[in-house]
Every structure is written in structure tokens, then in C-alpha cells.
Amino acid sequence: MPLTTPHQIEQHIARTMAFYHPRCIDPQAGFYHYLTDDGQRYNRHHRHLVSSAGYVILYARHAIHTGAPEALKWVRHGLKFIEEKHYQTRTQGYAWTLEHGKPDDATHRGYGWASVMLAYATALKAGIGEARAGLDHVHALQTRHFFEPHWQLYADEADTHWQLTGYRGQNTNLRSCEALIAAFEATGDAAFLKRALNIARTLWHKLAPMGDGWLWEHYDRDWHIDFDYHRDQPDDLFRPWGFQIGHQIAWARLMIGLARHCPAESWLIPTARRLFIEAVEKGWDSRHGGLVYGVDFDRQPLNRDKVYWVQAEGLAVAAMLGDLTGEARYWRWYDRIANYCWQHLIDHQHGGWYRILTPDNRRYSREKSPAPKTDWQILGACCDILPIMQRQHGERKTASSV
Structure with missing residues (x-):
């Protein structure tokens, strides 16, 4: 079975990192954001905020x-x-976005800000003490410009004059919740954790019932579901129409993380367990394997493409719940997803994962890592899975160098 022993996970972390390091490094301008399957750089001067944060x-x-x-x-x-x-x-x-170091799109997008906050928090956790100032700065600005206290949620987008648009979305709040949890873990400041928990409570206690227990992607400024927004764009990169399988699973992961710090919140683990099982059962492609990208309101497949980060989220949460509960059904899902990734998504020749596959598991192009893909979700999933496998196998942590 692939990806089931600590040694296999260690090897996969090393091979994933080896695809990026050092070819992604631009000594003069951060990182290169566009890599082909074999690691060739293209579009060398374009930079995307989510990729810049992702490489950090x-x-x-x-x-x-x-x-x-x-x-x-x-x-x-x-x-x-x-x-x-x-x-x-x-x-x-x-x-x-930047072109040759100059703003190409200066729109303020909350998802990008949350990604930057997560970058600072993760850097601080890694031991870069000076990242605390950057973390506090971006958090203060994000609070001032995007956070709406009466909703306990973040708005999504503003123009260059800081006029908010009427769009609201769960995706920005998902990434913000993740960043806030990481900020709490890096600093011990309970204010970060309190806001993360409030976001989760609001979304899952007040909004998820409108989606029969799942979170829809798009809302208006009063947080009513907007069923028409991007109805013709189920494959949009940041705002696809429908229920996103990967986002339901990602919320299960964040609930597990919140439960670790907030054990009195007894709703978190049962919700995470329900959400994961429902998402993988509705999202699994019984014919070609893999988790599909999106489903409609009736949970019927809408976008059957197989996207890398969706599978990575599935792997991590299956292992977490298997470890947490000891139930075999989570490990069966882990093996099923791991086998699919091993056969179709992982590039065994060059390293890294392919970005997106057709419903029958063919590559759309040779572009393995165009912005905003950096494979940090894959590395993160493996790093989360590794200690679980070490406990399963009774091994101690080992590490390799960059």
C-alpha cells in the first residue's frame, strides 16, 4: 500500500520538495510561479499573491x-x-498579481490576505521571530478592512479605494480560520483562537443549515445564499459554483484542529466526522476513482475533474479521523484515496503532483504548477500524516535536509 509507512511519507515529502527546490527560487524576485511537468520555468515575471504566500x-x-x-x-x-x-x-x-514587480491587479482580495497571514504564522512557527510583526500587521489591517463584527465573518473583496463589493464567500473565511488557528499555535494569543472559533460557529451553526448541513460557496452581503453567482462557472479557480467537496473536507480538518484547542466545543468532532463521510461518499468517482471537484445542491456531480488539493485534504482528514477514532472506515478511505493519488496524480518521474486531471484521469496540459499552485497543501498533508503513521508503527521522528 502506498503512503502507509513513515518511510514512504518521508520519501514523498523529500521528492515533493525536490521538485521545487531550488528551481522555484528567483534570487531577485521571490519565487518563480509557473513550472511545467518536468520543472521548466515559464511566465517568469508574473507573480501571484497566493503563490508568493504559498512558497513561504x-x-x-x-x-x-x-x-x-x-x-x-x-x-x-x-x-x-x-x-x-x-x-x-x-x-x-x-x-x-504583479508583472515585472509592478501591480498587475491591485484589487484587495480577502483570500490573499488570509494566505499572507497564514504565511507569517507558519514562518513564526518555524522559528522566524521577526515574522510576529508581519503577522500582527496583516491581522490588524485585515480586521480593519474586511472583518464585519456583526456577522463575525470576513468580507471578501474591495477595490483600491477600500470600497467593499457585495460578494461574500465561505472560502475566504475558511482560509482565514486556518490562518487564525496557525497564529494561535505560533503565539499562544487566545484572541486568534476565539475569532477562529467564532467563524466556525457562525458558518456551521447559522449558514450550513441553509445548505442542508453543507456550506455553499457564495453569498450576498447579508449572507443569504446566492445561487446564481457563477452558475455558469463550476470550474472557476477561486469561486466555483456548487458545493466544493474539498472545502467540506477542509472544514473537517479545521474542526479537528479547533477541537484540539477547544475540547469543550463538543460539536466539532461529530460534525467533522459526519462531514468527511458525507463528502467522500458523495464526491467519490465510482467509475474512474478520485474525489470530484464539485457537486450541485442535490449532491450530484457537477464538475468531475480531479484536483490535487482536494485529494490531499481527503488523505489528511482520513488519517486524522482514523487516528482519532480508531475506526477502520476512515483507514479504508485513506487507502482508497492514497491508491488513487499514487496511480494518477503523483508524478513519479519528476516529483510533485499534477494540478488537475480530466474525469477519466488524463492531464489537461503540461503545466504542473501554474500560479497559485505550490504544493504546500501536499507537503502540509504529509507532515500532518507523518506523526500519525509514526504512532501507528511505533517509530520516532526522522528528518532529511532541504
């Missing part, structure tokens, strides 16, 4: 895993680029 997270997670000083060097390198190029002093915001 990638190297920070690897630094935590290995303790390698060189990884920390590249974490600092990535943060420097975010601070000097993405951050715009005039507007006090982060440019969504």
Missing part, C-alpha cells in the same frame, strides 16, 4: 519538518518579496 508556507513547513537552516533562509526571502513588492504602501494593501 512550503519552505516553512519543510523547515519545521527538517530543522534545516537553509529552508528558513528561503522563508525570509519569500516574506521579503511579499513585503517589498506585493505590499502597496499607498493603499496599505497587497497586490493580487
Whole structure:
């Protein structure tokens, strides 16, 4: 069985990192954001905020895993680029995209801000003490411009004059909740954890009932479901129509993390367990394997493509729940997803995972890692799975260098 022993997980972490390091590094401008299947760089001068943050997270997670000083060097390198190029002093915001170091799209998007916050928090967890100032700065600005206290949720988007649009989405709040949990773990500041918990409570106690127990993607400014938004775009990169299988599973992961810190919140683990099982059962492609990208309101497949991060979330949460409960059904799902990834998504020749496959598991292109993909979700999933497998096999932690 693939990805079932600590040694296999260690090897996969090393091979995933080897695809990116050092070819992703641009000594003058952060990281290269576009790599083909065999690692060739293209679109060399375009930068995306989510990728810039993602590479920081990638190297920070690897630094935590290995303790390698060189990884920390590249974490600092990535943060420097975010601070000097993405951050715009005039507007006090982060440019969504850059071309040759200049803003190409200066729209303020909450998902990008949450990604930057997660980058700072992960860097701080990796031992970069100066990241605390950046973490506090982005958190304060995100609170000022995006957080709506009467909803206990973040708005999604603003123009360059900080006028919020009417769109609201769960995806920005998912990433923000993850960043807040990481910030609490890095600092011990309970205010971060309190807000993360309030976001989860609001979404899952007040909004999920509108989706029969699942979270819809899109809402209006009053947090009513917007069924028409992107109805014709079920494959949109950041705002696809429908229920997203990967997002339901990702929320299960965050609930497990919140439960670790908030044991009195007795609803978290039962909800995570229900959500995971429902999502994988409705999302599994019984003909071609893998978890589909999206389903409609009736939980019928809508976008049958197989996207890398969806499978990675499934792997991590299956292992977490298997470890937490001891129930065999979670390990059966783990083996099923791991076998699918091993056969179809993992590039055994060059390393890394393919970004997206057709419903019958063919590649759409040779573009393995175009922005915003950096495979930090894969490395993170493996780093979360590793101690679980070590407990299962009674092994101690080992590490390799960058």
C-alpha cells in the first residue's frame, strides 16, 4: 500500500520538495510561479499573491519538518518579496498579481490576505521571530478592512479605494480560520483562537443549515445564499459554483484542529466526522476513482475533474479521523484515496503532483504548477500524516535536509 509507512511519507515529502527546490527560487524576485511537468520555468515575471504566500508556507513547513537552516533562509526571502513588492504602501494593501514587480491587479482580495497571514504564522512557527510583526500587521489591517463584527465573518473583496463589493464567500473565511488557528499555535494569543472559533460557529451553526448541513460557496452581503453567482462557472479557480467537496473536507480538518484547542466545543468532532463521510461518499468517482471537484445542491456531480488539493485534504482528514477514532472506515478511505493519488496524480518521474486531471484521469496540459499552485497543501498533508503513521508503527521522528 502506498503512503502507509513513515518511510514512504518521508520519501514523498523529500521528492515533493525536490521538485521545487531550488528551481522555484528567483534570487531577485521571490519565487518563480509557473513550472511545467518536468520543472521548466515559464511566465517568469508574473507573480501571484497566493503563490508568493504559498512558497513561504512550503519552505516553512519543510523547515519545521527538517530543522534545516537553509529552508528558513528561503522563508525570509519569500516574506521579503511579499513585503517589498506585493505590499502597496499607498493603499496599505497587497497586490493580487504583479508583472515585472509592478501591480498587475491591485484589487484587495480577502483570500490573499488570509494566505499572507497564514504565511507569517507558519514562518513564526518555524522559528522566524521577526515574522510576529508581519503577522500582527496583516491581522490588524485585515480586521480593519474586511472583518464585519456583526456577522463575525470576513468580507471578501474591495477595490483600491477600500470600497467593499457585495460578494461574500465561505472560502475566504475558511482560509482565514486556518490562518487564525496557525497564529494561535505560533503565539499562544487566545484572541486568534476565539475569532477562529467564532467563524466556525457562525458558518456551521447559522449558514450550513441553509445548505442542508453543507456550506455553499457564495453569498450576498447579508449572507443569504446566492445561487446564481457563477452558475455558469463550476470550474472557476477561486469561486466555483456548487458545493466544493474539498472545502467540506477542509472544514473537517479545521474542526479537528479547533477541537484540539477547544475540547469543550463538543460539536466539532461529530460534525467533522459526519462531514468527511458525507463528502467522500458523495464526491467519490465510482467509475474512474478520485474525489470530484464539485457537486450541485442535490449532491450530484457537477464538475468531475480531479484536483490535487482536494485529494490531499481527503488523505489528511482520513488519517486524522482514523487516528482519532480508531475506526477502520476512515483507514479504508485513506487507502482508497492514497491508491488513487499514487496511480494518477503523483508524478513519479519528476516529483510533485499534477494540478488537475480530466474525469477519466488524463492531464489537461503540461503545466504542473501554474500560479497559485505550490504544493504546500501536499507537503502540509504529509507532515500532518507523518506523526500519525509514526504512532501507528511505533517509530520516532526522522528528518532529511532541504
